Amino acid sequence: MASIKLKxxxxxxxxxxxxxVLNQQLSxxxxxxxxxxxxxxxxxxxxxxxxxxxxRWHLQLQAISQHILTKPLKxxxxxxxxxxxxxxxxxxxxxxxxxxAISETVNASKTLNKQWAKGLINACLRNYQRKQHDIEEKIQxxxxxxxxxxxxxxxxxxxxWPDQWPAIMEANNQQPPMILRTNQQHxxxxxxxxxxxxxxxxxxxxxxxxxxxxxxxxxxxFQLPGFENGDVSVQDGAAQLVAxxxxxxxGQRILDxxxxxxxxxxxxxxxxxxxxxxxxxxxxKRLLSIKQNTDRLxxxxxxxxxxxxxxxxxxxxxxxxxxxxxxxCSGTGVIRRHPDIKTLRRPEDIVNLAAQQQRLxxxxxxxxxxxxxxxxxxxxxxxxxxxxQMITFxxxxxxxxxxxxxxxxxxxxxxxxxxxxxxxxxxxxYYACLRYR
Numbered sequence: 001m002a003s004i005k006l007k008x009x010x011x012x013x014x015x016x017x018x019x020x021v022l023n024q025q026l027s028x029x030x031x032x033x034x035x036x037x038x039x040x041x042x043x044x045x046x047x048x049x050x051x052x053x054x055x056r057w058h059l060q061l062q063a064i065s066q067h068i069l070t071k072p073l074k075x076x077x078x079x080x081x082x083x084x085x086x087x088x089x090x091x092x093x094x095x096x097x098x099x100x101a102i103s104e105t106v107n108a109s110k111t112l113n114k115q116w117a118k119g120l121i122n123a124c125l126r127n128y129q130r131k132q133h134d135i136e137e138k139i140q141x142x143x144x145x146x147x148x149x150x151x152x153x154x155x156x157x158x159x160x161w162p163d164q165w166p167a168i169m170e171a172n173n174q175q176p177p178m179i180l181r182t183n184q185q186h187x188x189x190x191x192x193x194x195x196x197x198x199x200x201x202x203x204x205x206x207x208x209x210x211x212x213x214x215x216x217x218x219x220x221x222f223q224l225p226g227f228e229n230g231d232v233s234v235q236d237g238a239a240q241l242v243a244x245x246x247x248x249x250x251g252q253r254i255l256d257x258x259x260x261x262x263x264x265x266x267x268x269x270x271x272x273x274x275x276x277x278x279x280x281x282x283x284x285k286r287l288l289s290i291k292q293n294t295d296r297l298x299x300x301x302x303x304x305x306x307x308x309x310x311x312x313x314x315x316x317x318x319x320x321x322x323x324x325x326x327x328x329c330s331g332t333g334v335i336r337r338h339p340d341i342k343t344l345r346r347p348e349d350i351v352n353l354a355a356q357q358q359r360l361x362x363x364x365x366x367x368x369x370x371x372x373x374x375x376x377x378x379x380x381x382x383x384x385x386x387x388x389q390m391i392t393f394x395x396x397x398x399x400x401x402x403x404x405x406x407x408x409x410x411x412x413x414x415x416x417x418x419x420x421x422x423x424x425x426x427x428x429x430y431y432a433c434l435r436y437r
Contacts, residue, residue: 333428
């Protein structure tokens with residue numbers, strides 16, 4: 001049994017996951033999902049906390065490690081480098097007693113079959129303890145370490161939001177809240193709040209969202225009353241506002257052009273279950289997540305795996321009353337939920353994504369009925385992907401005009417509406433709605 005325990009150490013598993021994310025440029029969610037299944041259930045929460053925490057604060061932790069390592073470790077020992085970062089994160093940000101954090105992290109090097117690293121990890125962590133004040137002061141002089149964001153992204157935020165950029169990065173470094181969307185076809189929001197209260201889950205309504213509920217602290221979805229029966233879903237309030245802007249009516253044909261994992265598709269159908277909705281995603285595997293969500297909620301949608309901008313490959317020639325383009329984007333509005341964005345994203349990605357967004361707008365606009373609405377959204381906080389896209393599109397399409405919803409979903413921009421990360425405790429999100437003149 002002892003060998004099994006060592007093999008499935010939460011700290012060693014976290015080190016392996018972190019090393020893959022940092023060195024192989026893999027998605028944290030994808031690597032973690034596979035790795036957690038290899039751990040005993042009681043170890044999973046700690047592993048997840050370490051992975052998200054270290055990736056969130058990676059640039060700070062990396063800067064600290066440079067002060068306590070005499071020289072960088074070799075690439076083949078990236079798991080030990082990651083393990084050291086795990087130890088630092090525990091000492092700085094977790095409520096684990098320091099002696100336990102150090103001893104368990106040291107022992108994890110044995111689990112990684114690198115016993116030679118035990119002395120190194122122990123010496124480095126104790127060195128940090130002795131010099132913590134001085135080291136922390138020094139790293140504040142490095143911009144990327146101070147804000148735990150890469151320099152190029154700090155520069156972009158400063159350019160786009162000269163007054164708000166520090167608040168954006170502070171919000172990005174927070175742990176995200178867990179927000180629910182109640183299914184209006186099943187139960188009123190206040191009734192569901194009562195159900196949560198009865199089982200001791202503390203929650204409150206989100207005033208900006210008609211079906212939104214904020215949990216006081218996250219929990220396993222299967223602890224939520226009626227989750228498996230479709231009474232409730234997990235979805236940030238900023239994303240919930242999209243369905244309101246679409247202004248769904250009965251008898252409409254709707255396109256959700258980049259639909260996975262299906263949260264907005266399902267929310268649209270919850271408002272009008274009998275409508276005809278076509279949901280596309282370019283990735284067949286991600287299309288399965290839409291199917292899983294619609295099945296759980298007992299909703300029906302027509303699903304296609306296709307590139308939405310390649311209209312000839314999937315369109316049947318019948319126009320749509322509503323088109324939602326939840327465009328592929330940098331994700332810079334949801335970094336608090338996906339901290340690996342700071343590691344995986346590159347400056348050149350923004351240019352490529354902007355070109356992809358433009359193709360979607362150009363190719364899907366002709367598919368809209370003359371009395372229909374096209375809603376363009378992103379979870380980005382960068383103007384190049386948001387208001388600048390809309391300004392350019394309207395300049396090039398004189399037949400198009402912005403449609404302004406009665407209730408603005410976020411602060412007004414020259415075109416559309418921008419919610420920055422942390423505004424009203426919600427994710428960063430951009431919204432714009434277009435129609436024919």
